[in-house]
Amino acid sequence: MNAKRIAGPTLALALCLVGTAAPAAAAGPAPHGITTNRDRVLVIAVQGQVAAAQPSRGYVVTWDGRPKVANGTGGINYNLRLGDRVFGWAGDRATVGVAAEAATPGGAWLAHASIGNEVRLVGGAGQGEKGVVVGKFGGYVLIQFPEATTDKLTVGDRLQVKADGLGLEIDGFKDVFVHSLAPDLLEKMGLRAADGRLEVPVVKEIPAEIVGQGAGGGALSGNWHIQTCYPPDIEKYGLDELRFGDLVLLRDTQSDYGRGYYKGGATVGVVCGSPSEQSGLGIAVTAVLSTRFGKLAAKIDPAANIGRYLGLPLSDEGGAATATAGAAGAKAVRKPVTALKLNADSLIVTAVEGVVQPTYAPDYSVTYDGKPWLDLGMASINYRVSLGDTVYGWAQGDHVEPDVTIQGRDRPSPSECALAVLACIGNEAEVVSGEARGAKGYYIGRHAGSDDKVWLPKDAVERLALGDRVQVRAKGLGLKIEGFEDVKLNKMSPELFGKLGLALEGGQIVVPVVMEVPGHIMGSGFGYQPVESLDYDIQTTCPEVIEEYGLKKLKLGDVVAIRDHSDVYSPGRHVGAVTIGTVIHGFSEMAGHGPGVNPIISAMPGRIKVKIDPNANIAYYLGIRQKPN
Numbered sequence: 001m002n003a004k005r006i007a008g009p010t011l012a013l014a015l016c017l018v019g020t021a022a023p024a025a026a027a028g029p030a031p032h033g034i035t036t037n038r039d040r041v042l043v044i045a046v047q048g049q050v051a052a053a054q055p056s057r058g059y060v061v062t063w064d065g066r067p068k069v070a071n072g073t074g075g076i077n078y079n080l081r082l083g084d085r086v087f088g089w090a091g092d093r094a095t096v097g098v099a100a101e102a103a104t105p106g107g108a109w110l111a112h113a114s115i116g117n118e119v120r121l122v123g124g125a126g127q128g129e130k131g132v133v134v135g136k137f138g139g140y141v142l143i144q145f146p147e148a149t150t151d152k153l154t155v156g157d158r159l160q161v162k163a164d165g166l167g168l169e170i171d172g173f174k175d176v177f178v179h180s181l182a183p184d185l186l187e188k189m190g191l192r193a194a195d196g197r198l199e200v201p202v203v204k205e206i207p208a209e210i211v212g213q214g215a216g217g218g219a220l221s222g223n224w225h226i227q228t229c230y231p232p233d234i235e236k237y238g239l240d241e242l243r244f245g246d247l248v249l250l251r252d253t254q255s256d257y258g259r260g261y262y263k264g265g266a267t268v269g270v271v272c273g274s275p276s277e278q279s280g281l282g283i284a285v286t287a288v289l290s291t292r293f294g295k296l297a298a299k300i301d302p303a304a305n306i307g308r309y310l311g312l313p314l315s316d317e318g319g320a321a322t323a324t325a326g327a328a329g330a331k332a333v334r335k336p337v338t339a340l341k342l343n344a345d346s347l348i349v350t351a352v353e354g355v356v357q358p359t360y361a362p363d364y365s366v367t368y369d370g371k372p373w374l375d376l377g378m379a380s381i382n383y384r385v386s387l388g389d390t391v392y393g394w395a396q397g398d399h400v401e402p403d404v405t406i407q408g409r410d411r412p413s414p415s416e417c418a419l420a421v422l423a424c425i426g427n428e429a430e431v432v433s434g435e436a437r438g439a440k441g442y443y444i445g446r447h448a449g450s451d452d453k454v455w456l457p458k459d460a461v462e463r464l465a466l467g468d469r470v471q472v473r474a475k476g477l478g479l480k481i482e483g484f485e486d487v488k489l490n491k492m493s494p495e496l497f498g499k500l501g502l503a504l505e506g507g508q509i510v511v512p513v514v515m516e517v518p519g520h521i522m523g524s525g526f527g528y529q530p531v532e533s534l535d536y537d538i539q540t541t542c543p544e545v546i547e548e549y550g551l552k553k554l555k556l557g558d559v560v561a562i563r564d565h566s567d568v569y570s571p572g573r574h575v576g577a578v579t580i581g582t583v584i585h586g587f588s589e590m591a592g593h594g595p596g597v598n599p600i601i602s603a604m605p606g607r608i609k610v611k612i613d614p615n616a617n618i619a620y621y622l623g624i625r626q627k628p629n
Contacts, residue, residue, distance in 0.1 A: 031194035035171045038183035043164045046112045047122070048100040050157045051075060051140060052410035053350045053418040055477075059530055059569065060092070062277040063229035067569055068092065069421060069532055071477045072274060074099040074140060076153050076351035078473070082134060082144055082245035082307030083314030086274045086283055087234075090478025091348045093281060094274040096244040098131070098150065099140040100159055110221035113141045114165030115270055115288060116182030116310060121149070124157035125432075132310060133161060134245060135272025135286045136180055137223050142272050144312065154432045154471055155353045155410070166220075173198060176295050177256040179219055181288040188309040189247070197297045200268050200289060201247060201304035204238065208252035208261060212280045215260045219287070224250060224259065224267065228275035228282035239275070239283065245314075246271045247304040248285060249296065255287035265292040270306055340502055340509070341482045344494040349475045352419040353432070354406030354452055356381065356468045365398075367589035368541035373398060377586065379405040379451055381464055387444055387455050387557040388619035391586040391595045392540075399593065400586035402556045403444065404461065405451045406470045414450045420533040424476030425582060425600065426496030426622060429454040434468035436460045442622050443472045444557070445584035445598045446491070448525060448534040453584060455624055477532065484509065488568040488602040490531055499621040500559070501613070511580050511601065512559065512613035519564040519573055521545055523592040529570035531599055536571045540587045540594035551587075554595055558583045559616040567599040576605030582618050 053075025059067035072080070072094025080089070080096045100119075102109035119131040129152070131145035141161070145153070168178040168186065176198060178186065192199040206226055210233050214224035226239065226248070234240055242248070248269060254262035255269075273284025289296060307314045359380035364372040377385070377400030385394065387402045394400045408417020427443040439460030444453045454470055479489040479497065487509065489497065503510040517538055525536020538560075540546055554560070559582055566574035567581075581597035588594050601608065620627040 031192040031199065034191050034193055034198070036183060036186065037167075037169045037171070041164060041167050041183060043162060044112050045160055046108050046163050047103045047158060047160050048109045048113075048141060049103045049159065050153055050155050051099045051101040052155050053352055053422060053474075055418055055421045057411075057416045057421070060278055063279040066277075068277065069477060069530055070276075070278070071422065072348045072350070073137070075155070075418065076150065078150060078349040078351070080244065080274075080348065081315050082243075082312055083305065084244050085240070086242050086244060086271060087240045088346050089274050089348055090343060090346045091274055092278065093276045093284065094348055095135075095137045095140065095142055095284070096272050097134055097142050097144040098153060099137070100143055101139055103158060109141065110136065110139065112163035112166050113161045114163060114180045114182045115286065115306060116185030117164055118162045119143050120160050120162070122158045122160050124152065124154055126152035126157070132312070133182075134306065135270055135284075136221060137273050137284050137286070139221070153351070154469070155351060170198065173295060175293050176289060176291045177219070178289060179255065179287055185306065185309055194297070197295050199297045199299045200249065201301040202249045202268060202298045203242065203246040203300070203302055203304050205249045205251060205298050205300075206237065208250070210237065211250050211253060212282055217259045219255055219258055219290075222259070223272065224253070224255075224269060224285045224287060225276070225281050226283040226285060227280060229277065229279045242271055242283060243305060244271055245305040245307040247306065249298040250285065253290070254292050255290035256292060259287065262292045264294050266290065266294075266296040268296060340504065342494050342497065343478070343480045343482065347475050347478055347494070349473060350418070350422055351471055352408070352417075352422050352474045353410075353469055353471045354408045354417070354419045356464060356466050356470065357405045357407040357451065358466045365590065368591040371589070373589045375399070377401060378447070380466065381405075381461060383461065385556070386624075388617060388625045389556050391554045391556055391583060392552045394586060397586060398588050398590065399447065399596070401447055401451060401453060401584070403453055403455045404464065404470070406454055407450060407452065415448065415533055418474075419452050419472065420446060421530070422474035422477055423452060423472045424474060424491050424493045425598065425618060426493030427475060428473045429456070430471050431456065431460065431464065432469045432471045434463070434465050436463040436468060439463070442624070444618065445582060446533065446535060447585050447596055448528065448536070481509075484607065486604065487607050490567070490599050490602065492600040496618065496621060501616070505609070508606065509603075509608040511561070511608055511610050512616040513561045513580065513610045514554070514558040514614055514616050515550065515612070516561045516563055516610060517549065519562055521549070522562060522565065522571065523594065525596075526571055531567050531570055534571075535584055535596035535598045537588065537592070537594045537596050539592060541589065541591050551595070554583055555617060556583055556586065557617045557619040559618065560597060561610045562597065565602075566604065567602040571599065574604070578603055578608050578610065580608070580610075
């Protein structure tokens, strides 16, 4: 089902009529082009803003009972563009291009914006540059900009659509509704009128039995889903051949006054979102033409993609076109692995953002042994403590956090923000406002509950101010090792993975660590999920334990192994399992607390083993500090 698509004038086109076939009759007029009322359609300015990414805030359950974090909806998706395959991405319902939401209440944004409309940035570093509307998904208008422009975008940038299309009609076809479609694009699609029907080029026809969520929604916003929760359908209907921007026809549906099932009806739509493993969901389709009266005929054309009609560069890459992951009843067969190879090319790259967070007003707390303590060192800009420094011995310090603390603002709770869920250690971080604008560093981890951490060069830190915005190019969620898919990789960029010094030995992954920690001394953080947004603490409130395991020698950024713990979804005990983590904050004098660890690798017994390396620290791996000789 993965045959390469062929486009060109020599392609034979198959005509498939939708609706009840008419009796044989004398040949009617020859097929001819269409005309519209475009000269009487109002052209209106509407404004929106670049939306934040919206991953699931916890685990969703797949059709076959597996938990996963759904990633890819909304935000700035750098590597999803028209022409990319919809399958093969490490995401779920991922939206193509840049998602923009209404800048003001009222609904005009979704109602007026049409696919093919010109979009102009009216704020931010890309002000004045242009893109084009390529779809609608839920409350978002989806836009494709040139790659150089996309790189300049930040969450909240204002943009204006020259909305042209609402009220568009095709002459002689009053019962064919045109929605969310620019007149220019409609004309370039090459529709032909023949025998009282409109012939529409589409890549595929989709039967109603595999059409999922969408019924009951309005006609001018939202979308349909082609269900991908039953693997045999994917192969049967060639769904893994679809690409972002493809035109498809959904049989027996209406999208005129609203969306629903209607026998004999048809909806033509644009593919704008990737598949889903959740029941009832799947490939997103924005409706652009609809009839309840058999007036649309599908002309099968594998090159029917709006990117081609709009003259945009089309990708012929992207995605792995694989649709077999998670198939029910499939028994995994482990094959010998000779090299550690990642699925990095299938990861979605998304912008997430936080603001530099002020510290809190301290007051005395009571330590594990009843003494007063000030609890200094969390949040703000830490001019003294950086990644690679000791976790122990800071004056009145408690949970001391290195470098710069940022918090997401796209949800009421920082732990629910896209930054907390999607940012991965080693991702590029860039200051996008204030005097330090343009300075770049790294995302270095997360202190669960509130604080995400970034490292920036010293000169940038001196110019940084509380409230400045920092944008992270998030890449890493869904990372897997081929042949070790059962080994959980978490909150780690592919770039950091490649610098950890991992090796293969006897079918196991060998991981360098500074020390091993027994699971029974782990504390605060148990029971929380998802693991993608948490840390948990090595308890440092028993002097005997501190001495026994040499915990005062730990440094911020150290890589450690936690014995008898499986942290695949949430931290917990499992005899023989091993979790690898990086230290993100310092000692604590509070009962149950201590240096926090971000889990980055977790495996069941027999899959990984460790070797001691006193220089296993991400400050060295990322080039923040020079590794000792």
